Amino acid sequence: MTKNNSAGAIKPNSVGLVASQTAYFDAPLLLKSGEILSQFHLVYETYGTLNADKSNAVIICHALSGNHHVAGKYTEIDKNAGWWDNLIGPNNRTESNNPLDTDKPLDTNKFFVIGLNNLGGCHGSSGPSSVDAATGKPFGANFPIVTVEDWVNSQARLLDYLGIKTLAAVIGGSLGGMQALQWTIAYPERVKHALVIASAPNLTAQNIAFNEVARQAIMTDPEFYAGDYYAHNTVPKRGLRIARMLGHITYLSDDAMGEKFGRKLKDTLKYGFDVEFEMESYLRYQGDKFAGEFDANTYLRMTRALDYYDPALEYGGDLSAALKNVKAQFLVLSFTSDWRFSPARSREIVKALLDTELTVSYAEVTAAHGHDAFLMPDAHYHAILRAYLQKIEI
Amino acid sequence: MVNITKNNVNITNFDLKYRQDFAIIAGWISFGSKVLDLGCGDGTLLQFLRSSLETKGYGVEKDDANWLACLKNGTNVIQMDLEAGLSGFENQSFDTVILSQTLQAMHNTEEIVQEMLRVGREIIVTFPNFGYWRNRMQITNGSMPVSKTLPYQWYDTPNVHLCTINDFDQFCKNHKITVIERKVITEGQEVSFMPNLLGNLAMYRLKAS
Numbered sequence: 001m002t003k004n005n006s007a008g009a010i011k012p013n014s015v016g017l018v019a020s021q022t023a024y025f026d027a028p029l030l031l032k033s034g035e036i037l038s039q040f041h042l043v044y045e046t047y048g049t050l051n052a053d054k055s056n057a058v059i060i061c062h063a064l065s066g067n068h069h070v071a072g073k074y075t076e077i078d079k080n081a082g083w084w085d086n087l088i089g090p091n092n093r094t095e096s097n098n099p100l101d102t103d104k105p106l107d108t109n110k111f112f113v114i115g116l117n118n119l120g121g122c123h124g125s126s127g128p129s130s131v132d133a134a135t136g137k138p139f140g141a142n143f144p145i146v147t148v149e150d151w152v153n154s155q156a157r158l159l160d161y162l163g164i165k166t167l168a169a170v171i172g173g174s175l176g177g178m179q180a181l182q183w184t185i186a187y188p189e190r191v192k193h194a195l196v197i198a199s200a201p202n203l204t205a206q207n208i209a210f211n212e213v214a215r216q217a218i219m220t221d222p223e224f225y226a227g228d229y230y231a232h233n234t235v236p237k238r239g240l241r242i243a244r245m246l247g248h249i250t251y252l253s254d255d256a257m258g259e260k261f262g263r264k265l266k267d268t269l270k271y272g273f274d275v276e277f278e279m280e281s282y283l284r285y286q287g288d289k290f291a292g293e294f295d296a297n298t299y300l301r302m303t304r305a306l307d308y309y310d311p312a313l314e315y316g317g318d319l320s321a322a323l324k325n326v327k328a329q330f331l332v333l334s335f336t337s338d339w340r341f342s343p344a345r346s347r348e349i350v351k352a353l354l355d356t357e358l359t360v361s362y363a364e365v366t367a368a369h370g371h372d373a374f375l376m377p378d379a380h381y382h383a384i385l386r387a388y389l390q391k392i393e394i
Numbered sequence: 395m396v397n398i399t400k401n402n403v404n405i406t407n408f409d410l411k412y413r414q415d416f417a418i419i420a421g422w423i424s425f426g427s428k429v430l431d432l433g434c435g436d437g438t439l440l441q442f443l444r445s446s447l448e449t450k451g452y453g454v455e456k457d458d459a460n461w462l463a464c465l466k467n468g469t470n471v472i473q474m475d476l477e478a479g480l481s482g483f484e485n486q487s488f489d490t491v492i493l494s495q496t497l498q499a500m501h502n503t504e505e506i507v508q509e510m511l512r513v514g515r516e517i518i519v520t521f522p523n524f525g526y527w528r529n530r531m532q533i534t535n536g537s538m539p540v541s542k543t544l545p546y547q548w549y550d551t552p553n554v555h556l557c558t559i560n561d562f563d564q565f566c567k568n569h570k571i572t573v574i575e576r577k578v579i580t581e582g583q584e585v586s587f588m589p590n591l592l593g594n595l596a597m598y599r600l601k602a603s
Contacts, residue, residue: 350472351482354452357428361465363473366458380458387466 010076013089013101015047015108018072018082020124023161029154032308035144039133042158043124044068044116047088048108050164056394057164058111059155060084061172061179064247064302065294067123070115086377087171087385088113105385110394111168119154120146120301128297129230141227146301148175148309152182156190168394169193173374174341175302178309181349184328185311191328193392195385198338198374200345201319201352202310207340210250211303214243218296227297236296241287243299248286253337253370312352319352329359331388333381335373336366361388414582415595416442419492419518422575422599423447427489430514432476432506433496436460437469444469451488477502480509488514495595497521499552507569511602516574520597523578525558525590543594559590566600575599 010016022043029037045068050057060070062083071088073081082088089104096102106113117125120143128143159167170191172180177199184194203211218224221239225232249257257279264278275281315321330353334346343364353360365381367373373381416439423429425447431440434453437460443449453471455461464471474482477500491514493506498521500506510517522543523529529539538548546553557565559578566573578585578593585593 347474347482354472354482355484355487357450359470360452361471363458363461363465363471380462383462384465387462391466391468 010073011101012092013104014081014085015072015089017076018045018047018069018074020045020068022124023158025154025157025161027157029150029157031144031150032147033145037119037126037144040119040126040154042116042119042126042154044114044158045070045072045082046115047071047113048090048111050112050162051394053394054164055166055168056110056112057159057162057167058106058113058169058171059159059167059183060088060113060115061151061155061170061176061183062115062118063172063174063176064306065290065299066176067121068115068117068125069123070113082115084375086375086382103386105382106171106389111389114158114162116155116158118146118151118302120298120305122295122298127295128227128301129295138230140230140297143297143301145304147305148178148182149186151305152179152186155179155183156187159190165190167191167193168392169195169389171195171197172199173197174199174371175306177341178306182309182311184326184330185322188325188327193331193388194328195331195333195388196346196349197333198335198341198346198371199332199349200341201312201349203306204345208307210246210340211307214246214303215300217242217246218300221296224296227300229296235291237291240294240296240299241284241291244290244294245283245287248283250340251371253339253368255337256369256372259368319348320355323352323356323358326353326356326358330361331384332360332362333374333384334362334364335370335381336364337368338371338373340371413442414579414584415494415520415597418577418579418597419443419494419520420446422516422518423449423490426450428487430454430483430488430491432480432491432493432510433499434460434464434469434471437464437467437471439492439494440464440469441467476500476506479505480513483513485512486515490514490516490518492518494518494520495522498556499554501554503555504569507565507571511571511600516599516601518597518599519562520595521557521562523559523590523593523596524556525560526580526594527591528594530591559593559596562596562598566598570603572601572603573598574601 020043022041024041026039066083069082071082071085088106090109091103091107117123119125120127122129128139132139167190170180170183177196180194180196183191218236218239221236223229223234224236229235261279265276266281270276311322312319332346332350334343350362363384367378369376427449429449429451431453434440434455437453440453453464453469454474455471456475461471461473491510497519532539577597578589580594
């Protein structure tokens with residue numbers, strides 16, 4: 001998914017310079033697969049200050065390729081801020097005519113915001129590329145399959161570690177929205193509000209199919225070595241690149257692509273197979289960039305976690321039954337042009353919440369950017385988030 | 395006028411002279427019941443019902459600005475198009491489903507009323523009475539009616555299914571809908587004599603037969 005570029009000086013509405021921290025856990029974590037992680041660590045960042053009651057914590061759950069660096073910059077010369085920087089910052093009500101300087105929806109003067117890298121990730125938390133203490137080598141293919149349920153359980157451990165009992169809110173888009181939903185199911189007493197954005201109660205067959213193509217691209221890359229490419233000092237870049245290119249196609253809408261690239265050429269027709277269309281150029285750039293910085297084993301696990309999540313499964317497909325103990329209040333949002341996690345999928349969540357007589361508001365935000373819209377600072381979308389978050393009592 | 399000062403109601407924000415329809419609706423809803431308001435606008439009616447009768451429930455609204463106004467005033471609001479039906483709501487899951495001054499703008503008129511009867515144990519439908527004498531006068535004078543209740547020009551109106559009280563009575567009969575109660579008001583006053591001629595706003599409390 002696209003990152004927001006905001007190079008330049010730190011703005012007053014930014015969380016400013018941030019640093020990550022690591023929490024180590026020695027108590028074993030039983031995973032949904034039945035495997036046990038005897039110990040693990042999670043890398044996280046926080047923005048704002050935890051209040052005396054510890055009642056103002058908000059956790060941001062990341063999607064497929066996200067991480068703990070949600071907002072702010074590590075150094076003043078960083079080109080990119082965190083992946084959801086446009087959501088989070090102190091509301092100082094600074095007078096400005098520049099929309100980029102306006103207050104952000106999630107106010108760090110009010111909330112204590114936590115971003116973390118999920119288990120199995122490749123940005124500092126325990127994952128396939130981290131070193132197994134037992135062998136002194138990267139886990140590689142031996143790192144267990146982790147699920148949305150496992151992530152939420154590990155996030156609950158992080159809350160315990162931080163001394164936080166209850167979340168004022170859990171926020172997530174896409175795969176992050178699944179975690180937000182799972183939080184309310186697994187820990188009904190620990191979540192006051194859930195913001196489930198551009199998400200779904202499970203993946204459609206079409207979505208699983210996209211994930212399978214992405215995985216096949218990675219796993220059939222000769223450099224994959226059954227997941228133990230670290231030992232061969234290589235990475236399956238070609239596979240990862242194709243996986244990411246496919247992903248990017250599905251995150252955008254046909255209209256957004258048409259508007260951004262259309263049939264624009266870089267130069268003239270060359271009657272060959274080099275990059276000729278702007279669209280190709282964009283995809284190759286995104287693919288190369290991603291393949292250079294993301295771990296293939298992590299990508300496999302993140303897509304699998306998406307495939308597996310289905311809280312209604314053990315209730316015979318009845319999502320309302322799966323939500324019967326939920327207590328949180330919900331804001332569910334979808335985007336009109338999102339075909340990867342379509343509004344119809346969000347409406348399934350809403351219907352189950354209505355059946356359970358839970359407090360819920362739902363909006364279908366008119367947006368052209370497809371699934372990626374949840375990361376964009378659309379004025380109406382942000383007005384909704386701002387209004388909802390302002391009303392949360394801490 | 396319906397007495398709604400019981401239950402320590404705060405009605406200071408509501409001008410009941412012009413919201414007599416709210417007072418009548420409140421009289422048809424019991425304390426603490428579960429209400430669904432279709433086309434709820436900025437949520438004023440639901441706010442009123444919450445504060446006067448401690449109702450719970452949801453509004454349905456399509457317009458972005460109205461939807462956001464609901465969110466801001468604490469009304470649970472679902473953004474959807476009523477023309478698509480109420481498939482997001484279970485059978486008989488609400489005590490009362492309200493369609494306030496929206497029926498005339500619906501394309502799928504029969505479907506929405508049937509859907510309301512499916513979802514609600516009772517339903518309330520209100521609409522501007524096209525048979526109101528002032529409307530008839532304007533037509534007699536050769537023009538489509540334009541008034542405070544029907545403020546649109548013929549070429550720029552959301553109202554596609556205007557009807558009279560007689561028409562709606564017949565509609566209920568044809569569709570086997572029981573009229574529990576009917577009230578007709580003009581300028582905040584109840585009208586009992588020749589309602590189809592003298593009534594401006596028609597209000598029906600209905601249930602399936």
